[in-house]
Amino acid sequence: MSNPIISYNNIISSLGFNSQEVVEQIAQQKTGLCTVTDYKTLDRPFISSMVDPEKLKEAYQKIVPSAHHTRLEQMMLVSLSDTIQKANIKLSGRVGLIISTTKGNIDVLDKKNPFSHERAYLSKLALEIGNFFGFTTEPIVVSNACVSGVLALSIAKRLIKGQKFDHIFVVAGDLVTKFIISGFNAFQALSDEPCRPYCKTRTGINIGEVATSALVTKDRSLAVEESVEIVGDASCNDANHISGPSRTGEGLYRSIESALKEAKLKYSEIDYISAHGTATQYNDEMESIAFNRCGMQETPINSLKGYFGHTLGASGLLETIIGMHSLKRDTLFSSLGFRELGVSHPLNIIQKPKKTPLNIFLKTASGFGGSNTAAIFKKI
Amino acid sequence: MNNNNFIQGYCRIKDNTVLKNGELLFSEDSGTLNEFLKLAYQHFQTDYSKFFKMDRLSKLGFLCADVLLNNLKENNLFQENTAIVLANKSASLDTDRKYQKSIEDLDNYFPSPAVFVYTLPNICMGEISIRHKLYSENSFFIFDAFNADYLWEYTNSLLQNKKADSVLCGWVDVDEDSYEAFLYVVSANGNLNHTKEEITRLYFTNE
Numbered sequence: 001m002s003n004p005i006i007s008y009n010n011i012i013s014s015l016g017f018n019s020q021e022v023v024e025q026i027a028q029q030k031t032g033l034c035t036v037t038d039y040k041t042l043d044r045p046f047i048s049s050m051v052d053p054e055k056l057k058e059a060y061q062k063i064v065p066s067a068h069h070t071r072l073e074q075m076m077l078v079s080l081s082d083t084i085q086k087a088n089i090k091l092s093g094r095v096g097l098i099i100s101t102t103k104g105n106i107d108v109l110d111k112k113n114p115f116s117h118e119r120a121y122l123s124k125l126a127l128e129i130g131n132f133f134g135f136t137t138e139p140i141v142v143s144n145a146c147v148s149g150v151l152a153l154s155i156a157k158r159l160i161k162g163q164k165f166d167h168i169f170v171v172a173g174d175l176v177t178k179f180i181i182s183g184f185n186a187f188q189a190l191s192d193e194p195c196r197p198y199c200k201t202r203t204g205i206n207i208g209e210v211a212t213s214a215l216v217t218k219d220r221s222l223a224v225e226e227s228v229e230i231v232g233d234a235s236c237n238d239a240n241h242i243s244g245p246s247r248t249g250e251g252l253y254r255s256i257e258s259a260l261k262e263a264k265l266k267y268s269e270i271d272y273i274s275a276h277g278t279a280t281q282y283n284d285e286m287e288s289i290a291f292n293r294c295g296m297q298e299t300p301i302n303s304l305k306g307y308f309g310h311t312l313g314a315s316g317l318l319e320t321i322i323g324m325h326s327l328k329r330d331t332l333f334s335s336l337g338f339r340e341l342g343v344s345h346p347l348n349i350i351q352k353p354k355k356t357p358l359n360i361f362l363k364t365a366s367g368f369g370g371s372n373t374a375a376i377f378k379k380i
Numbered sequence: 381m382n383n384n385n386f387i388q389g390y391c392r393i394k395d396n397t398v399l400k401n402g403e404l405l406f407s408e409d410s411g412t413l414n415e416f417l418k419l420a421y422q423h424f425q426t427d428y429s430k431f432f433k434m435d436r437l438s439k440l441g442f443l444c445a446d447v448l449l450n451n452l453k454e455n456n457l458f459q460e461n462t463a464i465v466l467a468n469k470s471a472s473l474d475t476d477r478k479y480q481k482s483i484e485d486l487d488n489y490f491p492s493p494a495v496f497v498y499t500l501p502n503i504c505m506g507e508i509s510i511r512h513k514l515y516s517e518n519s520f521f522i523f524d525a526f527n528a529d530y531l532w533e534y535t536n537s538l539l540q541n542k543k544a545d546s547v548l549c550g551w552v553d554v555d556e557d558s559y560e561a562f563l564y565v566v567s568a569n570g571n572l573n574h575t576k577e578e579i580t581r582l583y584f585t586n587e
Contacts, residue, residue, distance in 0.1 A: 102500060104471075109480040122471050123524035140530060141522035143471050144502045151519060158537040179476075182483045183496035234543060235517050237464075237509040243497045254515055258543070368497055369506030371518055 009214040010082040014049040023325040049208035075211035083213040096165040097139040100152035100172035102313035146367030149316025154233035156216035173211035174312035197277030197303035200342030208309030226328040228377035232263030238370035249290025251372035259374040272361040277303020288343035306336025386570030391448040393561040435498035441552040444561035463517035463544035468553035528579040
């Protein structure tokens with residue numbers, strides 16, 4: 001069986017409420033990051049990219065006039081509604097639903113939140129989303145730290161190739177909450193300025209929020225202009241440390257090698273890398289080691305964290321969708337925030353948007369628990 | 381999908397007992413889950429000081445995997461390229477609640493990185509990977525209840541596509557006073573057929 005493709009897609013973010021609108025902003029190097037002053041979340045201003053509450057309310061009320069959903073559910077419903085509507089396929093037993101999130105409705109644990117604590121169970125969130133659209137198969141939640149979004153695409157491909165489903169809708173989302181911000185702050189990982197992945201002057205991470213969705217399908221008649229085939233993918237653990245990246249980039253290196261092998265591609269055939277690049281000291285350094293071990297130091301590379309911050313369980317899907325549009329436009333998007341290389345091994349950071357023929361890109365992600373995922377996408 | 385895979389062994393930790401392939405290995409009526417896990421750790425001479433830094437979900441999954449994988453190692457059946465596919469209902473809510481308490485009140489605000497890192501269910505797989513040097517595939521799924529169907533499908537796909545030579549899979553859940561671990565190893569060799577029916581039977585047989 002040939003590989004599944006990624007088709008219809010949507011992004012709900014501070015840069016817009018559909019993929020085209022968001023990609024247009026990125027092409028113009030506009031960031032969604034800004035200073036947020038909210039003392040209920042953190043005792044000092046922080047940098048983030050958050051979904052506008054008024055705009056979300058308006059979009060949500062268009063699809064659900066009277067229902068009662070949490071903020072994350074609203075974002076996911078608005079995003080998935082757009083993708084499902086465009087795909088226009090019957091939600092039969094051959095259609096799956098994968099939800100990618102690290103923390104789901106974690107905000108309901110706060111005593112001031114009006115929703116029941118029950119809503120913090122990720123299966124409850126999944127049922128809200130699945131039942132709203134009338135999915136007839138049990139939703140699958142993937143919660144695998146910061147690789148979840150790209151891992152969800154890999155799982156969708158594997159389940160379709162294994163003939164469990166013909167089509168799978170993947171929706172990914174995470175919120176900016178006091179829970180998450182205080183945690184990264186406790187790790188002293190938050191940057192007080194817009195993040196600068198791979199830069200000498202980088203001072204850490206920004207956390208952002210999006211909801212994003214896409215259709216993964218075996219049916220090529222459902223392809224859209226930006227569609228790509230998922231040609232190879234792998235997830236390998238560092239087996240080293242639960243919160244610190246491997247000093248040898250072990251899991252990321254192995255993931256890329258395994259994905260290349262499956263795709264029957266050489267590293268030199270990759271036109272572009274959409275990397276993880278959180279702008280923490282250790283993560284970016286680890287990536288430079290892993291990419292060099294793979295021989296990819298010359299391959300144009302960016303991190304999109306300078307536009308959205310790190311959007312956790314959504315980031316892998318978000319950045320894959322932008323990579324698809326990058327291929328469609330034959331344009332490399334700039335790695336916003338970068339000034340001067342600040343990792344020990346060379347990388348070819350994209351500093352300005354550049355028109356160039358693009359055919360194949362590699363997406364990578366790494367996260368807590370020693371998790372790493374690599375996936376390779378090819379124009380169809 | 382063709383399915384010529386087998387279940388090499390299984391282990392269950394529930395109701396203060398540890399059972400491997402249906403055989404009772406350890407039972408102790410202790411007060412709390414943490415206390416029980418500590419006694420089990422001592423009983424199996426685990427000798428791994430990092431164990432005491434883990435949260436309850438990781439401890440439970442770690443011990444269950446340790447019993448199972450050490451047994452395979454003793455019998456020369458352990459495969460280096462072993463993937464981990466786990467699922468549960470409560471994700472990391474047990475530690476999420478603990479962390480939430482530490483940030484709820486500004487007068488009593490003490491967020492700790494050592495707690496925060498365990499607010500992800502896949503950390504449990506990271507701990508198992510570190511212990512047994514598993515550089516393989518990991519995936520953590522959340523379902524409302526034990527779901528043999530998706531575990532079976534996904535495990536077969538990993539083996540068929542040669543992403544792994546064996547898969548450690550199953551259910552590890554901790555939610556307030558209730559807990560349960562049921563893990564099994566799937567590979568090309570073994571005594572039990574790897575079918576949805578067999579997985580479901582082993583899960584519900586309660587031994």
